[in-house]
Amino acid sequence: MRIGELAEHAGLTVKTIRFYEQAGVLPEPERRPSGYRDYDDSAVARLRFVKAAQAAGLSLAEIREVIAVRDRNGPPCRHVTDLLNAHAADLDRRIAELTALRDEVRRLRDRADGLDPAGCEDAAVCHVIPTDQASCVQRSADAVAGSPRVERPIGVRR
Amino acid sequence: MRIGELAEHAGLTVKTIRFYEQAGVLPEPERRPSGYRDYDDSAVARLRFVKAAQAAGLSLAEIREVIAVRDRNGPPCRHVTDLLNAHAADLDRRIAELTALRDEVRRLRDRADGLDPAGCEDAAVCHVIPTDQASCVQRSADAVAGSPRVERPIGVRR
DNA sequence: GTAAAGCTTCCCCTGCGGTGGAAGGTCAAG
DNA sequence: CTTGACCTTCCACCGCAGGGGAAGCTTTAC
Numbered sequence: 001m002r003i004g005e006l007a008e009h010a011g012l013t014v015k016t017i018r019f020y021e022q023a024g025v026l027p028e029p030e031r032r033p034s035g036y037r038d039y040d041d042s043a044v045a046r047l048r049f050v051k052a053a054q055a056a057g058l059s060l061a062e063i064r065e066v067i068a069v070r071d072r073n074g075p076p077c078r079h080v081t082d083l084l085n086a087h088a089a090d091l092d093r094r095i096a097e098l099t100a101l102r103d104e105v106r107r108l109r110d111r112a113d114g115l116d117p118a119g120c121e122d123a124a125v126c127h128v129i130p131t132d133q134a135s136c137v138q139r140s141a142d143a144v145a146g147s148p149r150v151e152r153p154i155g156v157r158r
Numbered sequence: 159m160r161i162g163e164l165a166e167h168a169g170l171t172v173k174t175i176r177f178y179e180q181a182g183v184l185p186e187p188e189r190r191p192s193g194y195r196d197y198d199d200s201a202v203a204r205l206r207f208v209k210a211a212q213a214a215g216l217s218l219a220e221i222r223e224v225i226a227v228r229d230r231n232g233p234p235c236r237h238v239t240d241l242l243n244a245h246a247a248d249l250d251r252r253i254a255e256l257t258a259l260r261d262e263v264r265r266l267r268d269r270a271d272g273l274d275p276a277g278c279e280d281a282a283v284c285h286v287i288p289t290d291q292a293s294c295v296q297r298s299a300d301a302v303a304g305s306p307r308v309e310r311p312i313g314v315r316r
Numbered sequence: 317g318t319a320a321a322g323c324t325t326c327c328c329c330t331g332c333g334g335t336g337g338a339a340g341g342t343c344a345a346g
Numbered sequence: 347c348t349t350g351a352c353c354t355t356c357c358a359c360c361g362c363a364g365g366g367g368a369a370g371c372t373t374t375a376c
Contacts, residue, residue: 004352014353019334034342036353048289049282056266056287057259060333067283075278077270080286084267091260095253101215102249108214109242117233124207125228128238129214131206162322172323177364192372194323218363 006039010047017047024064025050057087164197168205175205182222183208215245 007014020026026046030038053063062083069076112128120127165172178184184204188196211221220241227234270286278285 052287052289076284077286080284081267081270084263088263091256095256098249098253105242105246109239112239117235120233126234126238128235129210131210
């Protein structure tokens with residue numbers, strides 16, 4: 001089948017499929033004499049895997065790595081479960097961060113109800129956002145203590 | 159004071175300060191005859207506000223907007239509390255999404271313990287990641303139902 | 317006088333997952 | 347024979363918050 005048909009089967013755009021090939025998560029297909037790409041059913045299965053892995057929070061780079069492990073060493077299940085473990089831990093960290101941030105944002109908003117709008121000073125722009133260290137959530141300390149990997153928002157695509 | 163000194167006071171790099179000026183969250187300072195930027199103390203206060211607002215999850219574009227509101231309409235507190243409300247709601251959504259994803263990831267990992275690595279089929283790459291619709295967390299439905307704004311990971315910078 | 321540090325503007329690069337468009341080739345129907 | 351749909355490659359761009367480095371001034375310290 002040609003790329004447009006594959007795109008329709010997979011629920012992706014033609015652009016995305018070429019992008020996946022270039023990203024190394026979809027093997028280069030045969031070509032017709034015209035130069036058109038020519039796919040078989042395994043491409044559909046592969047794209048399903050890619051979508052499922054993305055839904056599980058894996059990046060294209062990780063998916064490519066999983067595929068490479070499979071090609072070299074056989075079933076990559078161990079590798080995949082390691083990835084899943086790491087992602088679950090990352091998600092726990094990220095959820096904790098966002099929860100702390102949300103609580104701080106709510107606290108600021110609630111505090112704002114008791115403030116006089118006229119009390120804003122020029123330099124500070126708006127006293128709803130307090131600029132003293134003590135009242136701010138400790139983001140810098142978190143960032144330093146946090147692992148160097150993963151600033152990426154895991155999962156959550158459109 | 160010159161830009162390097164301001165950077166040290168604010169705990170930022172010289173690059174970042176020039177970037178903030180260009181981004182519209184720090185006003186253009188006076189220049190010395192040499193062309194060097196010359197800041198006064200209000201720049202320090204402004205940068206403190208920018209950092210605090212960032213820590214509260216506001217983007218530079220939003221911070222610029224808050225500053226613009228203040229310049230046009232006086233105290234922007236109402237605008238700021240509206241932003242905080244919107245961010246709190248965004249964070250709630252995001253936390254819910256990440257929590258659902260984390261649960262799904264854990265479920266996949268736990269399910270993997272009962273699988274035989276030899277059972278992986280070629281096209282599917284690895285059966286730890288099931289490619290059938292039913293077992294996948296419903297990300298596409300979320301994305302469609304979700305608000306069009308904010309894919310950005312709010313807060314959480316390094 | 318000269319070296320080092322600091323400053324200026326300028327443009328490009330990062331990650332991530334794509335999207336948009338231009339210029340051109342191919343194929344089927346009418 | 348032409349129109350339109352489909353395909354090809356290539357290059358550039360999106361958001362976000364900066365970082366890297368070049369080429370060329372200015373200021374400071376010795």
